[in-house]
Amino acid sequence: MVDASRLGIHQGQLGPICDFCGARLTFGQALPIDEKWACNDCYREVTGVESSVDGKQVEGLPID
Numbered sequence: 001m002v003d004a005s006r007l008g009i010h011q012g013q014l015g016p017i018c019d020f021c022g023a024r025l026t027f028g029q030a031l032p033i034d035e036k037w038a039c040n041d042c043y044r045e046v047t048g049v050e051s052s053v054d055g056k057q058v059e060g061l062p063i064d
C-alpha cells in the first residue's frame with residue numbers, strides 16, 4: 001500500500017514524505033490526499049480545509 005521509496009525516517013520512525021514540500025512525517029502527521037501524502041500545511045493548502053488529527057476520516061476530496 002505504501003511505496004517504500006517514498007518513506008523517510010522522521011523522529012526515529014519510518015514514515016511518509018510530504019509529496020508537496022518534501023517534509024518528513026510520521027504516519028500520525030501524514031495526511032493522505034488521493035494517493036499522495038501531505039503534511040498538515042500542504043493538506044490545508046491543497047484541499048482548502050482544516051485537517052483533523054483526531055482520526056476523523058476525510059471523505060469526498062476532489063480528484064483531478
Ligand SMILES: [Zn+2]
Nearest residue numbers: 018021039042
Ligand atoms: Zn508539505
